[in-house]
Amino acid sequence: MTTHNYQIILADDDEDDRIFFKEAMSEAASSVTVKTVSDGIELMNMLSNKLPDAIFLDLNMPFKNGQECLHEIKNNRRYKNIPVVIYSTSSNVDQINSTFQAGANLYISKPDSYLKLKVILKKVFTLKCEEYKPQPEKEKFVLKY
Amino acid sequence: MTLTQNKSDATRSADEAIMPNQLHFHYLPDYANYLLTKKLEEYTRKSLEVSREIEVPLLKFFENMPEEQLMQLSVEGTIEYLNYFVSNRVEEFIDLSLKRWIENQLPLVQSEDIVAQDISTVSFTRRKAFRHFLPDYTTDWQLCNHILEEIDLFILTYEEKSYNTLFNIKQQKINENLYFIEKVNNTLPGIVYVLDIISFKEVYSTSKREEFLGYTNEEIKNLGADVFAALVHPEDYEQRMAHLSNFSSATDGEIRSLEYRVKNKKNGYHWQRVYETVFRRDEAGAPSQIIGITLDINKEKEASQKLQLRELQLSEAQEIAGLGSFEWDLQTQSSLYSDQLLKIFEIDEAKDYLSFLQFVHPADRDRLTAAINAAITGDGRYECEYRYKNKTEKIIWSRGIVTFQDGKPIRMRGTVMDVTERNTILQQLEHTVELHKQAQALTHIGNWSWDIPNNQIDWSDEMYRIYGLEPQSEKIHFERFLSLVHPDDRGRRLDEIQNALQTNKAEDYVIRIVWDNGTIRVLQGKGEVITDEFNKPVKLTGTCQDVTEQYHINQELEQKNIELQRSNEELTSFNYIASHDLQEPLRKIKLFSNRIFEKDFERLSDTAKEFLPRIITSANQMQKLLNDLLAFSRATSAEKIFEKTNLNTLLEEVRNTLKESIEEKNVTISYTKLPDLNLISFQFQQLLENIIGNAIKYSKPGVPVEIKITSKTVTGKNYLNQGAVAGKNYHLLSISDNGIGFDQQYAQKIFELFQRLHNKNEYSGTGIGLAICKKIIQNHNGFITATGEPDKGATFHIFTPLI
Known part of the structure; x- marks a missing residue:
């Protein structure tokens, strides 16, 4: 992903994670603007205003969870080309499979250290377009440190 | 007959057309008048004389008539005859006499008795009689010639018409005969045929054969001499051919018969019986053609075969059943009996009653005689079981019915049966039934049998107990049974039974029943459909067991299983959620401690510097534990x-x-x-x-x-x-x-x-x-x-x- 004037949305109900993410992002790729929402409904509302360049999506959220959002996005003609990066605590195989099948572009399990988070975010933004769009190969779907 | 008359009419009108008024004579009437007035008697006598001379066949019918009377009759005829000539109505005379002939109005003579010779001789007589008196009438040669010409013409016309009539009458006779034969053939149950036994070719056959054999006469003709090889059953062929060749020795009128099988075009071989006799002989007198009639005796044969089979079966059945039969003539004391009866009584021939009685056990003799007497003097029914000993000791069971005529006993028909073995078996059976009853009481398995046509249900004692009833306390029918079934199970059980009767296959069943005191019991059973020879269900039988306790235990077990499954599921989801949700705060702990470690470690106090890595290690250990738990839970679910x-x-x-x-x-x-x-x-x-x-x-x-x-x-x-x-x-x-x-x-x-x-x-x-x-x-x-x-x-x- 190029980082030039990049606008992304992070949907995550966990405030700590939102803070860490914003902080790590500002250090990893300073030109990326991060907007955050705390649940799926907010996310879908925000999408109707302006399309972001990418969405980082937590799965476990109240009201409308990440899986539902993913489904809506990938089945909407306007939204379906927006890259969706799953950003979840879980590294459960079933969840990886189902999000891949629903059309998510990348999968990151939330790292347990700030350094690792920075590393992985950097990695995301150095990927070439064809490496995640429309979807990478299954083996390259889960991004590792 | 109509046909013949029509034909005769046609002939007549044709004659008139050919020679209209040809018989208008110019000279004959006068000559006839001369004969009538001058020579009547002489002429008549002359005619008679000539007739006798040339032997007119008809005359034999008048043989017994006195001469005087014949003469008188002849004179009357001559007068009539000559008068027609006088009045020049000769043609009318011919027609009239032919009409009399046809309509059978001739005196003494039947129309069919007239033969061709009669016509020619009568013509001859008439011509001769006419000519005889011509010289007396005239010497004019020319007149004579004219008269002779006219006589010839008359004779010609007369003969022609007469012959036509004769042929018509014969034809009619032939037609009548043909019609008769046709009728006879059609009413005959078989085919009549004539067969040439030299060439083995059929000469004649009635038309019925086609319906008989399916082959047309043409097809038979085409087969020629091969007809026997083609149609006679291979097993009967030689016999048939020998039968035919043996005809060379047959005398006239001798009728020979044979039964053999002939192929029917439609449905295989049919038995037939032929009656044949000699029809024609050759010059040497040897039979050359035979006439025969053949009858289809297939049904007869089948019936007799069936009868034979029945008799065989009956005797077999009697033998199997150990059943002998007898017919005892009470008037003559003679009796008819089956072989089996002799076997049962171990005797070679029937004995009279008293010597038979010697073999009966002394203690049973009076009872037996009394039973027979009671039947003869009473309602005619006899039944007695008695001990009998000739070579071996036996128990005989005998039954009979007496036939009465005008109140007198005529004969007794009946059966005897050796029931020695049956009695033993019966005793054993009673024993077995007792055992069975005990076994049922022990295992609480009852058995039932529903006689469908009679709607009667047989229950063993245990069945009554299963239903909470006193054994054999009431008769059970289907409706009563249904009333005992739990209302909620009635419809289903009814469907199951109907299904069993439709498919002839009864499935195992479970029903609830309600005792009179309201107790609900659960029964489990098996059934079986018994069918008759038309595969129609006549009986539904089965066994049944009270499984209430097992049922409750099973239900409890099922309930426990469901609970277990639910708790397992809950446990699994608890495992999963716990591991998953515990990860979250743990990750935070790691995240924050790592953040401190990475960013602010140098600024920490010494104690904090020592403890922070321990926090991180513990958190790591816990995460590992959680991951393993997750894996374990996944391995289960x-x-x-x-x-x-x-x-x-x-x-x-x-x-x-x-x-x-x-x-x-x-x-x-x-x-x-x-x-x-x-x-x-x-x-x-x-x-x-x-x-x-x-x-x-x-x-x-x-x-x-x-x-x-x-x-x-x-x-x-x-x-x-x-x-x-x-x-x-x-x-x-x-x-x-x-x-x-x-x-x-x-x-x-x-x-x-x-x-x-x-x-x-x-x-x-x-x-x-x-x-x-x-x-x-x-x-x-x-x-x-x-x-x-x-x-x-x-x-x-x-x-x-x-x-």
Whole structure:
């Protein structure tokens, strides 16, 4: 992903994670603007205003969870080309499979250290377009440190 | 007959057309007048004389008539005859006389008695009589000539018409005969035919044959002499041919008959009977043609065969049943009897009553005689069971019916039966029934039988008890039975019964019944449909058992199972959620402590510097524990999808996953070519990962890790105490290492959840890994064992069943 004037949305109900993410992002790729929402409904509302360049999506959220959002996005003609990066605590195989099948572009399990988070975010933004769009190969779907 | 008349009419009108008024004579009337007036008697006498001279056949009918009377009759005829000539109405005369002939109005003579000779001789007579008196009448040669010409013309016309009439009458006669024959043929039950026995060709046959044999006369004709070979049954052919050739010796009027089979075009061979007699003989007098009639006796044959069969069957049945029959003429004291009767009584011929009575047991004689007397003097029915001994001791059961005529007993018909054996069996049966009753009471199995046409249900004593009723306290019919069934089960049971009667197959059933006191019992039963010879159900029988207790136990068990399943599911989801949700705060703890560690470590106090890494280690340990728990829970709950898996490929994957530690600890894993197995792939990979991971984890410090993997097929019976099933083959995968090993006494324990053999500080295990392995191998219906020796190493044996 190029980082030039990049606008992304992070949907995550966990405030700590939102803070860490914003902080790590500002250090990893300073030109990326991060907007955050705390649940799926907010996310879908925000999408109707302006399309972001990418969405980082937590799965476990109240009201409308990440899986539902993913489904809506990938089945909407306007939204379906927006890259969706799953950003979840879980590294459960079933969840990886189902999000891949629903059309998510990348999968990151939330790292347990700030350094690792920075590393992985950097990695995301150095990927070439064809490496995640429309979807990478299954083996390259889960991004590792 | 009509036909003939029409024809005669036609002939007549044709004659008139050819010569209209030809018979208008110019000279004859006058000559006739002369004869009538001058020569009447002479002329008549002359005619008679000539008639006799040339023997007119008709005259024989007048033989017995006195001469005088004949003469008078002749004179009357002559007068009439000559008058027609005088009045020149000769044609009218001819027609009139022919009419009389046809209509049979001739005196003494029947129309059909007239023959051709009559016509020619009468003509001759008339001509001669006419001519005889001509010289007396005239000497004019020319007149004479004219008269002769006219006589000739008359004779010609007369003969022609007469012959026509004769032919018509004959034709009519022939037609009548033909009609008669046709009628006879049609009413005859068979075919009449004439057969040339020299050429073996058929000369004549009535038209009925086609309906008889299906072959047209033409087809038969075309077969020619081959007709016998083609149509007669091969088994009868020779006999038929011999029968035909034997006709050479037949006398006239001798009728010979034969039965043989002839092929019917439509439906195979039919039996027929022929009656044949000689029809024609050749010059030498030998029969050349025979006439015959053939009758289809198929039905007769079948009936007689059936009768024979019946008789045979009856006698067989009597023999099987040990049944003899008799017919005793009470007037003459003679009797008819079946062979079987003699056998039963062990005698060679029927005896009179008194000598028969000698064989009857003395104690039974009076009773027997009384029974017979009672039948003869009473209602005619006789039945008696008595002991009999000739060669062997027997019990005879005899029954009979007396026929009365005008109140007098005529005869008694009846049967005798040797029931010695039956009585023994009956006694045994009674014994068996008693045993059966006791057995039913013990096992509480009742049996029932529903006689469908009579709607009567037979219940054993136990059935009544099952239904809470006093044994045999009431008659059971279908409606009563239904009323005992629990209202909620009635419709279903009715459907099941109807279904059984439709398919002739009764399924096992379970119903609830309600006792009179309101107790609800559960019954389980089996049924069977009994059908008659038309495959129509006539009986439904079965057994039945009160299974209320078992039913409740089963229901409880089912309930428990459901509960167990639910609690298992709850546990699984609890495991999953707990592990998953516990991860979240733990990750935060790690995240924040790492953040401090990475960013602000230098600024911490010394104590904080010491404790922070401990917090991080503990958090890591806990995360590992949670991950293992998650894996264990997944091993329990995940779907078990078996697929053909290559073990080599699987090991490569494991090697890949454990790459870092393999490199770090200098591990060599050696294995040969391994087989394909039917496995839950990802679980088996996890299993290998855990075991190989353990081998690496529990290695001796400083010693390069060597892991050896071998594979073979073993039979289950050698591993029965480890959990194998006898008769099954297993694939055994052994993984051994050179690590720290373990004491063999812990060989079972290491597979239990949270069981650890080492201090946490020495080796970082959660105590879940091998429990997961055990779970996984259980999912594969296999088993896992371990052998170990401290400081030497451990070997894990993984058994998976082969299909």
